Amino acid sequence: MKNLKQLIKTASKYRKKYFIGIFFLLLIDFIQLIPPRLLGYLTDSMQKGTANRELLLRYIIYTLLIYLVMAFGRYIWRVYIFGTSRLIEYDMRNNLFKHLQSLSLSFYNSNKTGDLMALATNDLNAVRAALGPGIIMLTDSIVLSITTLIIMLSINVKLTLLSLIPLPFVALISTKFGRMIHRRFLKVQQAFSKLTDMVQENFSGIRIIKSFVQEAKEAEKFTRENMNNFNTNMHLIRIWGLFFPLIEFVASLSFVILLGVGGAYVIYNKISLGDFITFNMYLGSLVWPMMAVGWVINMLQRGLASFERIQDVLNQKPEIVDRYVDDVKSLNGDIHIQNLTFTYPGNETPSLKNINITLKKGQTLGIIGRTGSGKSTLVNLLVRLYNVKDNNIFINGHDINRIPLKVLRENIGLVPQDAFLFSTTIAENINLACEDFDMDRIIESAKASDIYDNIMDFSNKFETVVGERGVTLSGGQKQRVSISRAIIKNPDILVFDDCLSAVDAKTEVKILDNLRKIMRDRTSIIISHRISAVKDADLIVVLENGEIVEKGTHSELVTSGGLYQSIYEKQLLEEKIQEEV
Structure with a gap:
């Protein structure tokens, strides 16, 4: 009931459109009850011998006009009811996408892409069907049932009551089967989500699959998931397939009763032949609403099941939000980190322990350390991709939790370790954060x-489409496009998270020389596993197991006898070996 109320609330935004659509639907429901009466009157006239050409022509014109009005009315209610359900689907899809954009990284760490894609396609379609065809069937089943029953009772009460005996069983069967369909449909949606997720993951990792010759193995896994999806759907279809023949059989018993009892009534002149024909047509009209109960229950159950899945996501609250903020317009100032200890959600071991760093405005911080030492974690906290406790990180004198998220992220130019590019042109990828082109x-x-010279070598220059995730570019080219994206943003703080790992040493030197001009008047952080990338920084910190084990300038650390000197000497040796080779 809670989900049903929420669904009604969602649809209430377009209640005026629904009102117009339902008004015409009701109008047509009433009008379509006229033709059976006309046919009955005409039959009686023919039987009595009072029918003539003029009467026949008049009835033909009446019938033609009625069906013309019905055709026009059905067009109107289809536009307003089906069209409104599409508008609601449009709104829900926008809301779902915007909400997914607002959720924190932890949500995506525990939810698969394929499942979210299924929500935005399959589940939304089921909700739309409930708010479109479902509304129509619900209205038809109520209005046609009542009005048809009243007319049938006016013809013959006893014949009506006898003919209706099987019909309550139609509604009962529909209700019983509806619950079973709801449970099985949920399983169908889950199976479809798993299949979608696997397909998405395979397409994204197709190069790895081909590199490791895993096509046959992945095809086998897909076959298993596809078979599971097939079996789950067949499980639904079996009950669905039994449902309609059973309904039709029970409903047909009404016609058997009418044929026997009604036929006798005509023979003994208790009702006229015209009334018998009219009654038969009305009984047919009554069977549909009774059958529609099953359709409505099934469609609403499917819609509610899908709406429930969508609401589960919409009810997820982003962990990273503005709670209480200062009036901050820029981050052009010092960065101060004090006593910072951070543990990822679900982990027991801290990824960072007792970090203390002070970086003056305009200075450059170099961070170096082995893989898994916590370098990227520090960057993630700086842009608040994860929550950090109060009084641990200060920028420009403001606690990071008191800086509006929009201001924080707009004024930090982050070049992540994973250089993600969108499947559009190079120019649009570089210009991602800018409103003007x-x-x-x-x-x-x-x-x-x-990256400019590389781009000019392409046939379409800056209009070159890079493909999904930048698949047409090399690792170094993707990293350099990602660096361009951060530079054009012109932020107060620049952060380079090991973004030169895929370029050669000569290119690295050239890029760093260019970056020094850009970093001259802004606070910068360079994270790298190469000493050459951080050696000119004003302050260098060395991380090991989430702790700062060394801190100082390059000249101080290179003679300290610690981890930094060990890394430096090892990299010097590697460079000499490469030169000799």
Whole structure:
């Protein structure tokens, strides 16, 4: 009931359109009750011998006009009811997408992409069907049942009561089967979600699958999931397939009763032949609403099941939100991290322990350490991809939790370790964070990241479409496009999270020289596993197992005898070996 009330509340936004649609639907329901009466009157006239050409022509014209009005009315209610259900689907899809955009990373860590795709397609279609055809069937089943029953009773009460004996069983069977259909439909949606997720994952990782010659194995896994989806659907179809023949059989018993009892009534002149024909047509009209009860229950059950799945996601609250904020317009200032300890949700071991760093406005911080030492975690906290406790991180004198998220993220240019590109042009990928499309700025930022010459070698230059996730570019090219995207944003703080790992040493030096000009007047953080990337930083911290084990400048650390010196000497040796080779 709670979900049903919420569904009604969702639809109430368009109640005026529904009112117009239902008004015409009711009008047509009443009008379509006239033709059986006309046919009955005409039959009686013919039987009595009072019918003539003029009467026949008049009845033909009446019938033609009635069906013309019905055709026009049905067009109107279809536009308003079906059209409104599409509008609601449109709104729900927008709301779902916007809400998914607002949810934190932890939500995506525990929910699969395929499942979310199924919500935005299959489940939304089921909700739309409940609010479109479902509304029509519900109205028809109520209005036609009542009005038809009244007319039938006016013809002959006893014949009506006898003919109606099987029909309550139609509604009973529909209700019973509706519950079973609801449970099985939920399983169908879950099976479809799993299948969608697997397909999406395979297409995204197709290069890995081919590289490791896993096509046959993945095809086998897909066959299993596809078979599970097939079996789950067949489980639903079996009950669905039994439902309609059973309903039709029970409903046909009404016609058997009418044929026997009604036929006798005509023979003994208790009702006229015209009344018998009229009664037969009305009984046919009454069977549909009774059968529609099953359709309505099934459609509403499906819609409610899908609406419930969608609501479960919409009820998820983003963990990262603005709670209480200061009036902050820029981040042009110092960065101060004090006593920061952070543990990822669901983990017991802290990823960062007692981190203390002070970075003055305009300075560059270098962070180095082995894989898994907590370097990227520190960056994730700086842009609040995860929540951090109060009084741990300060930017420009403001607690990070008191800085509006929009201001925080707009004024930090982050180049992540994973250089994700969208399947659009290079120019649009670079210009991602900018509202205006300024080709001069795009070119300037491309030159700064040393990707300009590569782009000019492409046949379509900046209009080259990079494919899904930038599949047509090399790893180094993707990283440099990602750097251009951060530079064109012109942020107060620049963060480079190991974003030069896929470029060679010579290109790295060239890019860093260009970046130093850009970083000169802004606070910057460079995370790298290469000493060459951080050696010119004003402050370098060395992380090991989430803790700062060394801190200082390059000249101080290189003679400290610690981890930094060990990494430095190892990398020098690697460079010499490469030069000799």
